[in-house]
Amino acid sequence: MAKVLVRATDGMPGHLKGDPVTVQEDGVKWGNLDTLATWVASGRRKEDWSGWAIVVNIPDASVASLRFLMEPDQMVIERDDPKIKRETGDSVRVAHKLDVRARRRKLDIDSLPDNQTERTAMLRDGEITKTRTQVDTTLSIRARDTVMDTETFDRVKVRDPSITR
Numbered sequence: 001m002a003k004v005l006v007r008a009t010d011g012m013p014g015h016l017k018g019d020p021v022t023v024q025e026d027g028v029k030w031g032n033l034d035t036l037a038t039w040v041a042s043g044r045r046k047e048d049w050s051g052w053a054i055v056v057n058i059p060d061a062s063v064a065s066l067r068f069l070m071e072p073d074q075m076v077i078e079r080d081d082p083k084i085k086r087e088t089g090d091s092v093r094v095a096h097k098l099d100v101r102a103r104r105r106k107l108d109i110d111s112l113p114d115n116q117t118e119r120t121a122m123l124r125d126g127e128i129t130k131t132r133t134q135v136d137t138t139l140s141i142r143a144r145d146t147v148m149d150t151e152t153f154d155r156v157k158v159r160d161p162s163i164t165r
Contacts, residue, residue: 001026002063004056004135005034006107011052018106020069021053030055036126054109055127058135065132069139073104108138 005021032042039049058066112128112135113119122128 001057001059002061002066003028004058004066004069004107005030006054006056006109007052008054008109009050009052016106018109019103020105020107023063023066023069025063026057049126051123051126053126054122056107056109056112056135057127057129058132059129061132061135069103069105071104105139107135111138 003024003026005024007015007017007019007021010017030038032038032044034053035055036046036049036051040046109122112130113122118128
């Protein structure tokens with residue numbers, strides 16, 4: 001069985017809700033801040049749990065089959081290269097790749113539960129068990145911000161803080 005630790009809320013800049021944090025085998029020893037179960041086991045009150053992550057248990061999947069969830073994302077920005085334009089007078093488009101902190105794929109954790117009872121249990125317990133097929137239906141490629149060629153890097157970063165140079 002594979003276990004996927006998924007962000008349940010937006011976090012530090014670039015760490016977005018639905019991002020897979022890690023994929024581990026069943027029996028993994030989570031850190032005290034990773035899951036609700038380890039939070040409570042370390043002597044903390046359940047009411048104080050931030051709810052930042054949910055563990056998705058996938059009994060019919062291996063860690064190797066889910067490694068693709070850990071792929072980082074990239075954003076491609078096309079712009080006129082001003083240096084070439086100055087030298088030749090011709091406008092030349094160049095593509096710049098920016099790495100982003102967010103994962104390429106995200107899980108729609110809001111649609112993982114089949115009903116309100118399962119949703120309540122997921123939020124209460126900090127985990128949910130789903131088949132690989134059920135998880136695959138909630139996966140999507142994260143839509144990246146559209147970047148106009150006149151915008152500065154800093155202005156784009158304000159709208160999408162997961163972008164890095």
